[in-house]
Amino acid sequence: MTILQRINPAWWELIRVTAREFYAYRAQIPLSCLIFLVQFYVLRVVWEAAYAGRSEVDGISEQVLLIYLTLSALHRVYFSEVIAWTIQQRVSTGAVAHDLVRPFGFLKQMMALQIGSTISRLAFLIILGPAAAVVGSLDPPAPANLGLYLASLLLAWIVNMLIWMHIGLLSFWVVHVNGIRAMFAVANGFLVGALVPLWLMPDALRIVLQALPFQATVFLPVSIYTEQQTGRDVLLPLLQQAGWIGLLVFTANAVWRRAQHKIVVQGG
């Protein structure tokens, strides 16, 4: 038996189904692409104006900053909150009852969904990647950093999923986490360092954000890409990300164990 065969087929099926469901609503794709293009463009215009011809601010060149911001925006296309949205929707409609009588764990089902939703968006890259390079600013990284960046990207994706899983699990206690989710989504752009890189933040704020898991999703991988970390230090972000994954897996399991006693199937 190969390793692939040993994996529960439910993973593949749920991933496939999620991707199929995504394309059932393909009409939304051009519009979302357009929204992202506008975002890339605005970022560039605003920051070019902010730099106003200066070559560096706090030791960060305009070029590096623009790559950082463009890539951060691109990250957020793939780091979705669909897992939080789905958990809240399953709980508030009572559909969670069906998820719980499957021979496949609830959190695994939700993770498969997150994977499927990311994979279904990969096709976007063909359009969004080059577009981001043209409308925004995106240079290829140094070859030595590419491998590190990709490894860090994968870890970042996992951290993002785990964070939103926690937000989603709150719905077992408060049912409607939509408000919390929306507020957090706004704060998140800032917390992960996608709107302003952590380098440019005042020391006090940066120390706080560096102690939180959010920057492990965008700031750390993008800094690797833009080569702000060098020498022995390049492995530090990866270790930090792995540490957060370990901790978040642990807390997610603990929260889920308690959530099971909180289950109320809405609507009879």
Add this chain to the structure above:
Amino acid sequence: MPLIEAHDLVKTFARTKRVEGRFSALRTLVTREQETTAAVDGVSFAIDEGEIVGYLGPNGAGKSTTIKMLTGILVPSSGTATVAGLVPWDERERNALNIGVVFGQRSQLWWDLPLDESFRLIGRMYRVPPDRYRANLAMLTELLDMAPFLATPVRQLSLGQRMRGDLAAAMLYEPSILFLDEPTVGLDVVGKERMRTFIEEVNRERKTTVLLTTHDLDDVERLCRRILIIDHGRVLFDGALAGLKQRYAPHRLLEITVAGDGQPALDQLLVDLPAGVAVASTDPLKALFHVDLDVVPVATAIADISARVPVADLAVREPETEGIIREIYEARAVTA
């Protein structure tokens, strides 16, 4: 050993107490006071392999909550249960392989996918071998007449079609136990009939054990040799349908039509009735008697009456299940 066993199951739900009066919404937000209600309050029963058991009770009696504990969805506040040897809420994923679940009010199918895609996914998730899967799907498609809409997205199916799809989805992996929570709700006469025939068939052919909640007593009379009645979270009755009539309505209705010249004799009888016989209603030349079986056997009552009036026609009727169940529900509502 019974296949399903529940012992003193209790499930209480806590809810924040609503504060009355000024700024009630704000004060409700900060109050820590909770009220608890027991949806299921000490339910015990045992079901053997191959039984079809009807689980009855008025709305809010605790039927669905019991089913949700036996399927592992809810963890009980106290009490124990085993389903095919497993504690459902402790071994949720293993238990899922043994049971099929249909909630009439909601669907387990994927809304945006064609029906057969949902089936395929379920087949893979429950690891049904491909040849078994094909055979089961063919059998279910035939039995539930699903061929015309197998390729239709679930969101476009009618209620009856969707319900058949849900039932098929629950049977694809041949579970030994089916939990059906109102499987005929909202269906038309033909739809209900198809559902009942299907349940009968899988019970007979595959020895599938069925626990079924319903408000439709035709479902019960047709399918269930045994019923459990529950209200306010407690079991009121557990036994055969015939036993229910014996216990809650130990009487027969006796309809007598007398010959053309029998009116005076009938009038005489009506004012001087034999023991255990009461008048339910009268018409010219006709009377409906209520015979109390605890006092007099129905044969004796018939002999007594025929000795005194010239009987032209006679019919004995059993009390209707619906009336009995209504009386049980209403009696509880008063004492509660």
